[in-house]
Amino acid sequence: MRQMFTLWFSCLIFFSAYSLASTSESERLKQWLDARYEEELKFSPMTLTKLGRKQQYADIDDFSEAAWQTQLQWQLATLDSLREDFDYQALDADARVSYDYWIYRAERAQAQHQWLSHHYVFDQVTGLHTAFPQFMISYHGVESEQDMLDYIARLEGIARALGQLQRRAEAAAKQNIRPPRFAFDIVLEQSRAVLSGAPFDESDEAAPWWRDAKSKIDALQSAGKIDAARAELLKQQAQEAFGKHIQPAYQQLISWLEQDRLKADQQPKGVASLSDGAAYYEYQLSSYTTTDLTAQQVHELGLAEVARIRDEMSAIIKQVEFDGSLAEFFDFVRSDEQFYYPNTEQGRQEFIDESRHYLDVIESKLPQYFGILPKADLEVRRVEAFRERDGAAAFYETGTADGSRPGVYYMHLSDMRANNRSDLQTTAYHEGSPGHHMQSSIALERDDLPLFRSNEWYSAYGEGWALYAEYLAWEMGVYDNPYYNFGRLGGEIFRAIRLVVDTGLHALGWSEEQAVQYMLDNSAIPETSVRSEIQRYLVWPGQATSYKIGMLKFLELREQASSTLGEDFDIRAFHDLVLGGGSLPLSILERRVGEWIQEQAAN
Template identity: 35%
Template sequence: MKKAVIALTIASLFNVQACSKAPENNPTLAAESSQAQAEISSSAQYQALADSFFKDYLALEPIYATFVGVNDHNSEFGGDLTEAYLKARHELNTRYLAKAMDIDVATLPDDLKLSHDMFVYDRKIELVNETFPERFIPINQFYSNLITMIQLGSGESAQPFATVEDYQNWLSRLEGFVEWIALAQQRMNEAIASKVVLPKVLVDRIIPQLDSQLVNDAKQSLYYAPINQLPVEFTAEDKAKLTADFQAMINGKLLPALTGLRDYFKTTYSANARASDGWWGLPNGKAWYQHLANKHTTTTMPVEEIHQMGLSEVARILTEMDKVREQVGFKGDLAAFFNELSSNDKFFFSDRQDLVDGYMGLKDKINAVLPAYFNVMPKADYVVKPVEDFREKSAAGASYESPAVDGSRPGVFYINTYNLKAQPKWGMTTLSLHEAAPGHHFQIAIKQELESVPEFQRFQGYTAFEEGWALYAEYLGMEMGLFSDPYQYFGKLSDEMLRAMRLVVDTGLHAKGWSREQAIQYMKDNSPMAETDIVAEVERYMAIPGQALSYKVGQLTILKLRAEAEAKLGEKFDIKAFHDQILTSGSLPMAVMEQKVGRWVKAELAK
């Protein structure tokens, strides 16, 4: 409910009271009136609190503000490694948690009770998070400001480049980025002293990424892209000045800073990188990893329980895979079937563009069946693009980027075309369902388009919910009739196997002392994935521990809630209405989602 709506509601209530008989003469009316006023009061209090928090948070995280379409901070980079930032973040979470706990939750309507639960959960998890030294690892090969800034500067992401001021804002942000690079090195020096460093193999992946950004001529730099896209309406004088300013920034400040960072990684940091591959090798690493597992799955499941869940799921999916092998008449064993699927040229494209075009064709096929399963669908569209050259060697096989909040840019389904043998045709349907519609594109775009929730709720994300939904979307593809081809169904099983193996491998690496090589071999033994893909996956888990656990945990939770709802509601169960419940409050922690679905089932039974 927006502020204007709240004000209107309050005014309407007062008008109704003025036109009614005095409620004190009717105890029932008096009680109802008192409850309504309390609800409006607490709702207004919570809404104001949530709005104020979001504004303060965007001021603290200016790049995030740009991504959510708030352009007030586009000239700022942010000081996420400074002591001032760390103090401000702590004070922000502490102050707003205390304010949230002062609200009379019992008088909130159900939708705001849910929002309040999310808000309190976030503040508490962030306060725990800051007790671990994440500032000591500001860069990894999978994602960091080094990658984000190139994407923003491409002119095809969230950073606007429509006016001269936009260009000047970007130059100012680059100034902050140069300062951040120097500060990152200071933090990594502290990390070396504290022995909180990356594994050597990940350092070896970062260095080529930095090398690719180092060119002698500013005009060849990835950061020069905005100058190649100068709006035609700019004056010749503006164009000349901006071009000169960009060249001065890139040659005079940015490239020297990036060169220094590359040299730092090659010498100082690399020499002090750790030999262990998992978080267990860090000081207090096992406790830190359990926290990360909790944070990403939004549960309190012990790491060992997650590991065993993974082993069970791997065994189940292997059985299903063997059934497909028998169905298609393959004579060898499952290992030989894996080899056939990963090596026979008929299962792969030979041209990068053909792969991208294939996904665009799938988009139309999937879109045709979506109305039978969803009442609510996103207004924003999505497009399919190849992963950019500079990051394709270390990037995942596919990913999704949300659309612009103002509708000016569609969502992007990125497909990695670097190694076509890592992108089998039989895996296309399930990957499209996961990354695009009705997976990430539906969940994230619909969330951004919500109008009756606090702003933070439109942009907040929980990995377990978002990745759990995307994996559930793959499951839904079976009901949609999209896996009638046994090879495409095998692709669905293969992707599900990836998520099941992640439970085993991530926990193995970070809690059980597994080596990188042990993790790679486990995935080779249990899936037909290309080795390059497996290596990139394992190194991703090494860089961002716990994140990969969220997929299966989230999916199994959604499936459990659906099964329980179907059992209780019987013929009253409506798949579209169930999906409405999951998608129309934004991203939710698992416990909050369970509460919401439980209330919906109870209300449906009462009808």
């Protein structure tokens, strides 16, 4: 008996020592990763600001290719240190995720290197020409006189950055890599809008950017932090910076765009038409889906999903006793007045108010499905005038970890005929809760993860979760209107259609009109929105496939957990697991869930 006790005690000592060593190595890795990420953040003052920090607050990112190369070399150098300094086998399961994830990011950046010139610098969706004013308005807070001086300094930095981006676009154009002509036209319109109003012209109305600067200076004066004379001097300095730096930079960009647009294709083509375009698209698919699926596989998956969802839609047609075909029901939902608010300020406010109502409806049910809930507030807003476009997609912008800036669900409401009410409820759940707001906020608010995991974003994970959230909301029983449930299916088939048209445009030689018609034939989306969407896919190859690929992976992993654990499966624990680890590549997420299932089954 004494020998058995001695053996047991020796084993206890051994495993306790191993556990302490494992914890120590894992914690040491977290400290190392946080230190490296702090180094990485210094490459991007704008990211620091978005995180709510005021380090390098007067600076704007360096967007030159040389700066990109410098950061890549730094990133690759960290891999040597990581592999030399840490014992992988001594790490706990979550630390191994962080270890592999850091390597994945660096290798992904290295793979991106050969395709830098293929990424369109200026387009209507991802171009930074509209991001700069929005960044200053929404992210650069002013709480002191120094903050305002930093604001003014950043205007000069933005002018420099815009020039760097223009030179990259010019270099790509020399290789005959440029977006279709429609993108030039929209970017020109957006850039001119940035310069519309005082102090850029003689208008009595202030440009949004200038209005923002003045309001922030006025707020300082109202708070007693500066006097009237100092406020007036700051306004003069800001106005001078707008006139001396911002206006010339945008005018130079506009001039070049006007010239180069004549060389752009009037009939849009997918990226397969570019030099090495097929290989570039395969890279884009891999990057956005974080899988090794081929374009043909994605296309066929999309066709199968469209067929499946059409069958579910047909069941709703019977439920509402509509006398007609699915195509006729699409036309009915697309055109009937009951599905639109008036194209007036009141109509826009009613659309926002109804969206807020449905977010309130689901709020009370969230604790039944999630153990961890976000601390950050969620706001619903209309997109600012200078970047608003008819029919453009709604989107979410993350708040800060400390709650000082809320998460915001933005909508384009300039054309209310592009905002069908049947989509209203499901879009609120996609962009808000339980979608992007929960996914981004929960990761950001975790203080036990390496910081990079709280802030990283992968489209297949983030957009896949948001589409899964639409389906989850239906499971939660919050849809009480069959037309809105049809809208939910419309949202799902919309993402399935994307698999078909994105690969069709960029790999299978589809024309823009062919893609438009396919979407019209298989959805109730208004034509204005359809055309805007297709143009989005043309300038952002691969991204639109990430939603459905990611959703299917979340459903697959949940089914694996449920079937393995049976009555012991806890959906709250599953959701906390997949949201609590941050935005992960699907391959790493799958491994993490698999290990959790094994652990739960063993317990």
